Amino acid sequence: MPPQVAERQYQGRVHERSRQLMSDWMAALGRAEAEGVPTGALMISGNCVELLRACHILPMFPEVTALQNAIRKKSLPLILKAEQAGYSSDNCAYVKADIGLFLEGGMGPGRPIPFPTITVCNYVGCNVYVKWFEHLADISGSKLFMLDVPFARTPEPRPEDVQYVVSQLRELIALCESVTGRKFDIDELREVLAHAARAEDGYARCKDLCRHHPAPFDAYFDAINMMGPINVLRGTPEAADFFEEAVAEFESLAAQGLGPLTEERFRTVVEGPPPYPYYKNFRNLFTRWGAVAVQSTYSTVGGIWEWGFRHDPRRPLESIAEQMLRENLTNRSITARYQQIRRYVEEWQADALVIHSIKSCRLFSAGQGDMRDYFTRELNVPTLLVESDLEDPRYYAEAQLKNRIDAFFEALEHRKLVAAR
């Protein structure tokens, strides 16, 4: 029997503020067409949103639309629509939900989600991105810019890698200028990057506060409130202010010894994206055990800020390139991720690793059995591996998940008791 731990209804300003900021952005997107504001589709991972912002192109993120539809439990009909059109049941469901939205009439001229003016595929790690944006450009007729970011395959990006990305960024600037008719101003980019660096600082400080016992927030389930501002709104003063407020709030919680649950009984590191269609249900399965995520890998898909990297207004294009090349989870190998998790487990003093394996996302998941092997056998870290999906509700089997999770925490509890004796 799990102990009866509950969520403390603490989700103060951070949650509300994030919702507000994200709704403002969505509203601006909804108005863009009528107001003649050019839009640019972009992917989350290691993105160059600052550059679009400095070029006065409103960024849009199909991944965010897909996850919002999943949270609102609207994803399945969209996925089915795409499957009817020929998409395989084995393809990433984020893409299917996005294409399904178009087929259902939710995207396009005069729709809540406009067609992008340009489609900028920041090919950072995920190979599905290339396919997704080829398809998006195909349906929208928008110009596709393929920003090829070499995968991190050497300990550090080489000067050639940085130069290669920088030259493509320059080509992207030229494309943006041709779309907006405005001359690019490098000083404006510097300013945007300064805001970005301030937000990055704040996000890193928030995550650092989770080293506290108890952690002031759940670095997996609550981090989602910060991922919108850090990945989508980065480079705006509002996002930077948001993180300053968040730091203040979490510092105060940490000082009071308060966490997200009535009791923090287990500290976990979570690997893999969440099951958006059953976000709350999934969270509850951990809450009842008093399990709090003190770190997560998913919160670093857009950028890894906790090791100190910041965008640098003095080296604008170079630092954008470096962030795309190295400072995000997605462009690193799965075994580099083992080391990231290892640091989290050690430095954030976690009791266990939870791997949520996602069918859609092979970038995250292909080979997580090996990851489990590494943590259990080589590091002796208790590791739980469960499977479902981030977008497709058909792969979420609650009873099965609950059994696995209960069994795992029971064993962990036992282990703790034995260790305490």
Place this chain on the structure above:
Amino acid sequence: MTTESVLDRCRDLIALPPGAVAEQWKARHPGGRAVALYPVWAPAELIHAAGMLPLALLGAGGSVELTHADARFQSFVCSIAKSTLELGFQGLLRGVDGFVFSNICDVARNLASIYQRNFPDALVTYLHLPQNSTSPAVTGYLAGELRRLADALAERFGPRVTDAALAKSIETYNALRAGLRALYDLRIAEPQNLSTVELYVALRAATLAPPEEALGWLGTLREQAAGRAGRRQDRIRVVVEGAFCEQPPLGLLEVLEEAGCYVVEDDLLLGWRWFTDDVPTEGDPWEALAGAYVNRALASSTRHESRRHRADGLIEKVRRARADAVIFTPAKFCEPALFDYVLMKQGLERAGIPHLLVEFEEKMWTFERTRNEIETFVESMLFE
């Protein structure tokens, strides 16, 4: 040599696990090194120029039971990734010194580093093949990436690739590719004289042998096939698309033909035929090879080409091979093939070209359902 003896030699070779292929070659080349290339494309000429044996790494087909790899890769991952890792666990890659993977998909990407973790003594290199096809920076970048691979080989194994050696190897591989193009052309012209199974067996063996030797086989096959006077049967001409990475079982290729198709074009082992024409042999060979990758590549699902719509490359193939239809054969769970299927199918429909989807797995061993599906498709076309 007769066609039969060539094909026997080829069949023997492809029945061997890669480790044994490497060991056999090393027995004849003491001190030599073998480097295995995971699909789709890798610069075999560069390995060759280093005096090593480049050989294709294509999983295990149905030849091994997955006893370790299944616990590493989940059920929703393609079979070639699992069986490639399994080959390692079962010691069937012993003799292979180096491995080259590239960014064809997320599974291959993860496989590369997981392979390295489990086999730390092997040299595993990961090439970044550009997905930007038009930037002026791309050729120079890729040339640098090829040099990086050469440096990694030299650092570990010794011999350094000189410009002259690379230029010579490019010539050798140009000849090999020209030999393959000639066989493909022959099959387009007289498909009754060269079966796809024969062509595939020879091509697959060519990915395991020194190119000089493979050239001889291709020559024999071409000469003798050209001299055949087969009677053309009432079959439809098809392009097979989507099997560029995981290998379809031979049984599936046989069934395709038996069920009433002449396969006149395909993307099997595409990386070994990669270029539309010869790689230039003048000038800097690194730039030449990189430039050819960017500007002379056949259409491929694992390479983005912004100068052409996804479906156009396929439609061109259909037209050039005078095919009646396309049979899509993606491997189960193969993300790039399954995504491209949609855009390609839409393009074919716009162009009025019929198509059929037949998924496969390398370990598949009964084909009756597939046979029925293809027969029904063929009949619907023949009797329309």
